[in-house]
Amino acid sequence: MVLVYAETQNGQFKKAAFEAVAYGKKSADILGTSCEAIVVGNAENPGQLGQYGAAKVHHLNGSGVAHFDGKSYASAIAGAAERTNAKLVVVSHSSQGKTLVGRLAVKMDAGSVSGVNHLPEQKDGKLCVKKNVFSGKAIAEYAIEGDAAVFSLMGNTLKPEQSGSDAEVVNVTLDGSSEIEILEVNLQQGDAAPLPEAELVVSAGRGMKGPENWEIIEELARTLGATTACSRPVADTGWRPHHEHVGQTGVAIRPNLYIAAGISGAIQHLAGVSSSKCIVVINKDPEAPFFKAADYGVCADLFDVVPKLTEAIKKAKA
Amino acid sequence: MKYLVCISKTPETTAKIAFTNGDTQFDKNGVQFILNPYDEWYALVRALELKEAQGGTVTVINVGTSENDAVIRKALAIGADDAVRIDADPTSAMFVAKQISEYVKSNPFDVIFLGKETIDYNGSEVGGMLAEYLDLPYVSYAMALDIEGGSAKVTRDIEGGSETSKINLPVVVSAAKGMAEQRIPNMRGIMMAKRKPLNVVEAVAFSDKSKVVGYALPTGKTEVKMIDPENMDELVRLLQEEAKVL
Numbered sequence: 001m002v003l004v005y006a007e008t009q010n011g012q013f014k015k016a017a018f019e020a021v022a023y024g025k026k027s028a029d030i031l032g033t034s035c036e037a038i039v040v041g042n043a044e045n046p047g048q049l050g051q052y053g054a055a056k057v058h059h060l061n062g063s064g065v066a067h068f069d070g071k072s073y074a075s076a077i078a079g080a081a082e083r084t085n086a087k088l089v090v091v092s093h094s095s096q097g098k099t100l101v102g103r104l105a106v107k108m109d110a111g112s113v114s115g116v117n118h119l120p121e122q123k124d125g126k127l128c129v130k131k132n133v134f135s136g137k138a139i140a141e142y143a144i145e146g147d148a149a150v151f152s153l154m155g156n157t158l159k160p161e162q163s164g165s166d167a168e169v170v171n172v173t174l175d176g177s178s179e180i181e182i183l184e185v186n187l188q189q190g191d192a193a194p195l196p197e198a199e200l201v202v203s204a205g206r207g208m209k210g211p212e213n214w215e216i217i218e219e220l221a222r223t224l225g226a227t228t229a230c231s232r233p234v235a236d237t238g239w240r241p242h243h244e245h246v247g248q249t250g251v252a253i254r255p256n257l258y259i260a261a262g263i264s265g266a267i268q269h270l271a272g273v274s275s276s277k278c279i280v281v282i283n284k285d286p287e288a289p290f291f292k293a294a295d296y297g298v299c300a301d302l303f304d305v306v307p308k309l310t311e312a313i314k315k316a317k318a
Numbered sequence: 319m320k321y322l323v324c325i326s327k328t329p330e331t332t333a334k335i336a337f338t339n340g341d342t343q344f345d346k347n348g349v350q351f352i353l354n355p356y357d358e359w360y361a362l363v364r365a366l367e368l369k370e371a372q373g374g375t376v377t378v379i380n381v382g383t384s385e386n387d388a389v390i391r392k393a394l395a396i397g398a399d400d401a402v403r404i405d406a407d408p409t410s411a412m413f414v415a416k417q418i419s420e421y422v423k424s425n426p427f428d429v430i431f432l433g434k435e436t437i438d439y440n441g442s443e444v445g446g447m448l449a450e451y452l453d454l455p456y457v458s459y460a461m462a463l464d465i466e467g468g469s470a471k472v473t474r475d476i477e478g479g480s481e482t483s484k485i486n487l488p489v490v491v492s493a494a495k496g497m498a499e500q501r502i503p504n505m506r507g508i509m510m511a512k513r514k515p516l517n518v519v520e521a522v523a524f525s526d527k528s529k530v531v532g533y534a535l536p537t538g539k540t541e542v543k544m545i546d547p548e549n550m551d552e553l554v555r556l557l558q559e560e561a562k563v564l
């Protein structure tokens with residue numbers, strides 16, 4: 001059995017939850033077994049995970065899991081893994097998943113691989129799986145020793161497709177209390193997806209000259225429905241908020257499309273973005289290192305090109 | 319307060335990545351190693367700030383061979399009081415967590431800091447494993463941490479925002495950007511570091527549950543396609559039809 005932890009936020013499934021279930025189902029097919037999902041806390045229609053491949057959904061709720069706490073959630077997930085005799089547990093490589101993956105591995109005495117971005121394979125009787133290492137500069141293949149495994153799944157690894165119908169939901173009540181008292185949650189306003197989950201990202205660097213010029217970047221992002229990002233010096237000097245900083249020391253992302261305007265492409269910047277599926281670089285310097293990592297390049301003044309690109313997208317959408 | 323900071327050694331960010339032994343081992347040849355930036359800039363510096371403000375001690379711990387002594391001395395030069403090295407070549411995150419947990423079981427600490435991840439294997443695993451071995455709460459990707467009485471107030475990064483919580487000590491925390499600012503060791507720190515204690519401890523037996531069996535370099539990126547700046551319609555067409563991302 002493959003057991004997938006499907007994350008929610010304010011009772012709604014995250015995009016990462018559907019990806020994790022779809023990955024769990026594909027892994028289960030490879031291993032010749034079935035896939036079930038576990039949902040913890042409030043969730044609207046947990047049965048919908050059936051459409052992504054879960055044969056059954058275990059819905060855990062109650063005072064013991066009222067808000068996210070790695071310790072109680074890991075206990076709940078490991079408990080469900082034991083009841084269902086799961087050999088592979090999949091979580092998302094998200095802020096929750098990163099808290100859970102190590103805990104689950106120790107609890108289940110399992111081999112863990114975090115940030116997997118390939119489907120597993122069975123090789124010489126061992127479960128093997130690949131992930132990016134050295135900030136995307138290499139790929140490592142891991143083998144699981146023993147018979148249980150825990151993976152955390154990198155976002156955007158696969159596109160979840162809907163088919164099939166809703167699954168049976170088994171409700172479980174968990175009483176108890178948490179050692180963590182939540183004082184405050186701050187979520188950014190706006191419709192754009194949070195950076196780690198975004199499929200389309202528009203990013204800009206020092207080539208923008210100053211924070212007052214960002215309107216053209218925001219307009220391009222709005223037109224695409226993309227999330228905005230920036231290079232480190234731009235966040236460090238306060239031109240843009242810190243949560244937009246991508247790269248080695250900021251957020252690591254792998255969207256489907258990454259558009260970089262006025263960013264030179266330093267190795268520490270690339271470390272956080274080079275796994276993007278498609279990279280478009282706009283830079284006026286033909287020698288900018290970023291062009292070497294790009295799929296498409298436009299060598300010109302960004303103040304000229306960015307508005308033109310926005311217009312072209314508007315035209316294509318109309 | 320007793321603070322423990324877990325520090326690791328990683329290849330320098332611009333190091334050339336290559337493999338040997340039939341692509342089963344990282345090629346250390348010519349590679350310069352550094353203290354993992356998150357451990358150094360955020361975890362260690364925040365521990366030092368707390369000690370300076372409220373008193374206490376800061377110990378750094380590393381699982382590694384004597385090759386690591388130089389980076390451990392750097393942490394002492396930045397300001398840690400003493401260091402522990404568990405003498406073994408770490409083979410997995412669980413191996414590291416197991417070793418540190420055994421040490422902490424007989425030498426308790428109030429706050430155990432880690433970096434959010436190592437920049438080589440990008441795991442983010444050791445913290446959760448350590449917390450589980452010690453049966454302690456764990457907060458990952460913390461951007462701020464303050465000690466108030468017997469509890470920690472921690473703000474952590476969550477998708478699209480942040481979450482602030484209160485947790486009774488002891489606690490395990492992994493540090494991310496925002497927690498503190500990098501400190502450069504000064505001459506006096508470097509001189510003093512030579513005399514600070516670095517205790518070498520024997521490792522306990524542990525067999526890995528997961529192992530790297532092979533490495534590969536990403537398949538060559540196709541040559542960049544340069545687009546005429548006057549023809550953004552063409553770029554949009556390529557993004558739709560060739561790259562299929564729009």
Ligand SMILES: Cc1cc2nc3c(=O)[nH]c(=O)nc-3n(C[C@H](O)[C@H](O)[C@H](O)COP(=O)(O)OP(=O)(O)OC[C@H]3O[C@@H](n4cnc5c(N)ncnc54)[C@H](O)[C@@H]3O)c2cc1C
Nearest residue numbers: 205206207231232247248249262263264266268284285302
């Ligand atoms: C340990 C370490 C960690 C780091 N971590 C990160 C990280 O996480 N993320 C990160 O981004 N950086 C990081 N850096 C910094 C990194 O090395 C670079 O300094 C930084 O990425 C440069 O930012 P930039 O590209 O915006 O600016 P610059 O390097 O100044 O580049 C600006 C670019 O804009 C172009 N340009 C200027 N005007 C125009 C115009 N009108 N039209 C078009 N193009 C124009 C220029 O040709 C140039 O290529 C780190 C550095 C270190 C040492």
Ligand SMILES: Nc1ncnc2c1ncn2[C@@H]1O[C@H](COP(=O)(O)O)[C@@H](O)[C@H]1O
Nearest residue numbers: 324326381432433435436441442443444
């Ligand atoms: N060999 C090691 N010795 C001590 N601490 C380590 C070691 N490896 C990793 N860590 C700590 O664990 C954190 C997360 O590492 P990882 O889970 O490998 O990404 C690092 O930032 C360090 O604080």
